Amino acid sequence: MHAKPLKHLINILKTTKDHHPNFTLFLGAGASITSGIKSAREMISEWKASYIDMYGADKLKAEPWFEKGNEYSELFERLYDQPTQRREYIERCINNSNPSWGYVYLVNLLKEKTFNTVFTTNFDDLINEACYTFSNNLRPVVCAHDSSIKNIRLTSNRPKIIKLHGDFLFDDLKNTIRELESLEDNMRTKFKQYASEFGMIVMGYAGNDRSIMDTLNTLLHSDNSFPHGIYWCIRKGTELERLPEELKNLARFSRFHLIEIDGFDEAMAEIHHSLSLPLQEEVSDPYSALSSKLDKYFSGLEDDEGQSQLIKKDMRLLSEHVIHINSAKEFISNLRAKMNEFSTDIDSEDAQAALSTMLKETEFLKNGKNIHIYSMPNILLANSAFHEQDFRRAKDFAERSLTANFSIESMTLYLRSLIMLAEDDDSQDELEQALENYIPFIESTSFIDQKDGNRLISLVVDLMSKKDFVNAMSILDIMHGFDLPPKINSFVIINKSLIFRISGDEISSSLLSKLADEYEKAKKSGEHWLAFGFAILIGDEAKAMECADSLDESQIHTALSDEMPIFGFMSQAVKDYVAQLGVMKGYIDPEEVIDMDIENELFTSSESTVPKDQISDTLDNSGNELPAE
Secondary structure, eight states: OOEEEHHHHHHHHHHTGGGOOOEEEEEOGGGGGGGTOOOHHHHHHHHHHHHHHHHOHHHHHHSTTTTSTTHHHHHHHHHOOSHHHHHHHHHHHHTTOOOOHHHHHHHHHHHTTSEEEEEEOOOSOHHHHHHHHSOSSOOOEEEOSTTTGGGOOTTOSSOEEEETTOOTTSSOOOOSTTTTSSOOHHHHHHHHHHHHHOEEEEESOOOOOHHHHHHHHHHHTSTTSOTTOEEEEEETTOOGGGSOHHHHHHTTSTTEEEEEESOHHHHHHHHHHHTTOOOOHHHHOHHHHHHHHHHHHHTTTTTOTTSOHHHHHHHHHHHHHHHHHHHHHHHHHHHHHHHHHHTOOTTSHHHHHHHHHHHHHTEEEETTEEEESSOOOHHHHHHHHHHTTOHHHHHHHHHHHHHHOOOHHHHHHHHHHHHHHHTTSTHHHHHHHHHHHHGGGGGGSSOOOHHHHHHHHHHHHHHHHTTOHHHHHHHHHHHTTSOOOHHHHHHHHHHHHHHHHHHTOOOOHHHHHHHHHHHHHHHHTTOHHHHHHHHHHHTOHHHHHHHHTTOOHHHHHHHHSSSSGGGGGSOHHHHHHHHHHHHHTTSSOHHHHTTOOOOOHHHHOOOOSSOHHHHHHHOOTTOTTSOOO
16 A cells, blocks of 8 residues: 555646546545634544543543544544534534635536536535636536435536535534444435546545444445545645545555545645646636626616616616726736836836825725725735735734724734834834733634634744743633634643743643643654654643654754754753754754854843743743643
8 A cells, every 4th residue: 555646646637638437526524624623633622621520530541432434423522412412513614614725626627527517425505605706607506415415416517515414504514423424325325326427526524433334345346436536635744654444445445546636725736737727717816706796787788678776776886886996907007007017116106196196096985085996905915914924014914904994814914023123113002002902802802713823822832932921811812712723722821931930930731741741642643743842831741852853854843943942951961862864864064053052042041031930920830820621
């Protein structure tokens, strides 16, 4: 059993593209993680914590399904008794999701007939939402009921989304062991029909429910099934021997192939790019796409004598909006052409004068306010400027975004930009005022997902690097009141512990116990970098060295540098061991090792923006304030 590169599959798609579609696409939960939906692993971690709280850790470990493939289904059924309760839980998980870039590319691949049918075990509506958002006339047929799938025709031109386990809008979701034992009759029949005509590409699916795996196994025993093969995508670096047994059984068949990918979004991007497909207008030129879409609503405005005057009034208003959009676009195109013709720089007087004229010409009054139709999303511009380290522009754009609508993303970008600027100019006062104003706003958010959690942790790390431990701890205290994704919860614990260590306070026994538990969880899930950090804070050299064996080149260099405060607490023995590993693996020149025994500036500097006694007053040494696992 071995895995092939994605280019192997792409070569097949490219050389057979005149006969598309040859494959159906099968999407599992892993395809939705970057869209803001919890992974199965995150849900299991959350449910385990609840189960332990109710029955104790010993009871959990004694269960026959503990850490088995059916753990998800068993836990879900034990914690939520009724189907309606499970549906409401799923609905809550997907409430604030948005289609990721992988779905943007998938829409275009559906439009260009690379694929025409998507099977999915997911309950979310991301594919359908993406089709309506990122295409003009792609209207898929969605089947989520066994009774409705009989009428689906394989030859239909409309793309088809077949939800094998149901839809979150209805109560008939399939989640529990009994529900996942087998597919409904009509679903199974239609699945077999597709298998007789097409191959299948599987992404983001772990293969943990019997209904699908048993069906695939049965079909692969027939020579008439999957004439183009099954290409099952796994993440790069996956240990093949640790794949589920059901998946290994499928790998015995000659028509079954494993493909290594970086992730769903990355794979979709690579397939889309390799097939030389232009991005749909809704993505590459959204203003023109919107204009085209709206044209039909006011065409023939003056011709319809019987049209209501109220409708005509609103149609004229719509027409005015579209005219301004097209006027702005035309002006931009002309400006760009002139600049190219005369090699004019955007900052020149001529260019700025032209831009000023454009802003005036594309401005109109609405409710007494001047509105500019042609505008870029401020948060997009803020992100771009921050990555370019243009922190002043990033701060300005993020502030505009905050003025329009508070969000964790715009707030963290604004504060992080001010932190970067505070060293060089008089932004320190503005930073202090902004922290006082905006930190309380975090509590007003409905929940903190993986993306927002990462943004807040980045802000905490930036504050800690500037020795502002009071505000860093305030943010962590607020975060622990939320139902956080497991990994974000780990980062909250590790950074709180780090602040205790930096302030010179002893870590309590209860907190040390939590750190030990987090270490075990990180180690078991293969998060070696995170486990390495926990081992350092615990002060266990043997565990730290064991984790160090699995660190990659970038992580070894980071551990030996002074970039992150936590490595100031790494013992000399561990530091020497990591350096030796780096040399042995060829990551570090032996000559470099001589200069690596340098103390971290954070712990040797006598300067601090906050007095030590003030830090100590902010910290609760009991450790009891940490979030429950």
